[in-house]
Amino acid sequence: MSEVLRAESDERGVLTLTIDRPEVKNAFDDQLQEALTKAFSAVGDDVRIVIVTGAGSVFSAGADLNWMRAAVDATFEENVASSRRFEAMLAAVDRCPAPVIARVNGHCLAGALGLVTCADLAVAVRGALFGFSETRLGLAPAMISHYAVRRTGIGAARRYLLTGERFDADRAQALGLLVDVVDDEAALDAAVADLVDALLAAAPGAVRDTKRLLATIAATPDPAATVDARVELISRRRTSEEGQAGMAAFFDRQPAPWVPADR
Template sequence: MYQTLELRREGKLATLSLNRPDVRNAFNETTIAELTAAFSALGADPDVRVIVLAANGVAFCAGADLNWMKKMADYTHQENLADAAQLANMLHTIYTCPKPVVAKVQGDCYAGGMGLVAACDMVVAVDTANFCLSEVKLGLIPATISPYVIKAMGENAARRYFLTAERFDAAEAKRTGFAHEVVSADALDAKVAELVKALGNNSPNAVRQAKRLVRDVGGREISAALIAATVDDIAQIRASQEGREGVRSFLEKRKPDWLV
């Protein structure tokens, strides 16, 4: 089905893996199109509750493919705009996917690969992984990925690593907030499975709405409009089918119907 990805389904879990290990999973226009299509389809699939974004091989993602970059060197301004828009659309599709997305980072993650990871909801990284925002070394800037990377690691850390292009380790990724969990290689699968299980135990609608809530509220001033919006949010979900079922099952000391 895919040229550059591998999709595995296990019950309500979908694992989507970057599958170009020979080029350290560097992405090109095909990868971008396939990731956009895959996340759109999985996000709309009622049988999918959780998505894991993983990679095959020793590296998670080396950023942009060199052959793709060679082609871009001859692009006109309009062609560059169109190309960058495809990448931006892919990142936004992952970021706004209604299903929770867990990044499983089993190896090095550079440049655009950091954008992929930052667009996910949760990040579990192996302790041997290295990270780098290397664009300025090539005379470029991490513009398209910047909204997601800055949200993930914060402005202060981004200011340093955007400008220096230093390589940093998984411990530093966790310290900045870019990675949520850092584990040894033999514990990586178990930690991801732990998060997948936790996500699968929760109301699918509530998880979807909670993900939207973080996007809507994060970074906004606590104003009368924001307070009103959150009041409306809780009123809406209390009256929803899963909201009523969740409270009822708790009071009746039984499993809610999404776990039956």
Template sequence: MSYQTLQLAIEGRVATLTLNRPDVRNAFNESMIAEITQAFRELGQHDEVRAVVLAANGPAFCAGADLNWMKKMAGYTYEENRADAAQLADMLRAIYSCPKPVVAKVQGDCYAGGMGLVAACDITVSSEASHFCLSEAKLGLIPATISPYVIKAMGENAARRYFLTAERFSAQEALRIGFVHTVVAADALDAATADIVKALVSNSPNAVKEAKRLVQDVGGQPLTEALIADTATRIADIRSSEEGKEGVRSFLEKRKPGWLG
């Protein structure tokens, strides 16, 4: 896999996908959106990859939409705007639905559509120097396409404030509202990300995949008989799986499970 707007490195069981348009603060254009979508679909099917890190080069993580792309959009018809938004939506879904766990490593400012990128990931580690902003309202727009992911990540109450005010807020505030999971000093970002990735790749690959799907399927659902039955089926399925059986056997026999090689 080779890209014009990204860098991809696979080391061991971990793929690191890096946004690589630092001269424009890693802002989106059509090429980057298409390449991110392709990368996550392919990495999701990569047998050797057990976790994906989404990172960025340069001082900013992602500044949202590229200015030249915005200039083009200003002249779009309604149908062209719909098609353009659908491509962004496909990219976010590709990240969110990737069967591998995805860790966002946010080293710099993250604005607008960049917040959608982060929200679609499973775990986010941020530098304490980073800032966040849902800036769309300043431009007469709304963060519609990214909203399903951002609202899941920060909750409705915080979304009411930051969607409406377009305020810039700190990494500590992002931590407080639950948008990011961990905030560390800039020089500790790599180590903190590596610790999380190490935990992910130490676990059963199948269990991690199914646990990710469990959160997505169960979160926010009403507690019904159907949901209870579904969760009972899921645990029966995983207990009966090869990795489920191997995990229990290795625990009882006090040895490492087979997926650790």
């Protein structure tokens, strides 16, 4: 895949992407952003779940210091281009057709927390620290702000994006950034495995359709504006091959065909 991003797939269709820059706390630079953008953009029908995590004891400390120094000396136009590359990475994660699980194995700051807000599900170890720290550097969390507000709501965003203060994993869960907090890395693996098992028990096509539907609803909160899409989706799913097979398996009290054999 890349010298900064490791990719491993298994026979179930679970793709694990590991940010592999532990010497700089898995910080983001142009190379890592490009690798993540390509990896998420390339997810096809053979992938049922994507897990993203960090090598070592940190998920990601945010921006690479050398990358930040280069931004100081760059022109306005060069910074525009750099920011658009970062947005392309966030959008690739956000629009990934398969569900994305963030396995947060340690501190997760600034742009890295933005990446987590684009994942569908996130689990973290209790010792991890979080923060939208840009304002404390005289910057603004501009590129991650849309995704952060969508996840936490505007009230929490006003506090944590304005102050840049750090908060712990329990607070991150209370804000809606995480679905679970566990005590150590062994428990983290178990929690991620439970989420994987739960997703694999659901039909892959139905999961992808539901993910798209949730994105539509998030962008269009008025139920009247989405009723046609919702009616079309359930009608199509009921008459689809997956829907027919799933309902038949339910009535016959048999496992659905997409459920792994070892379940």
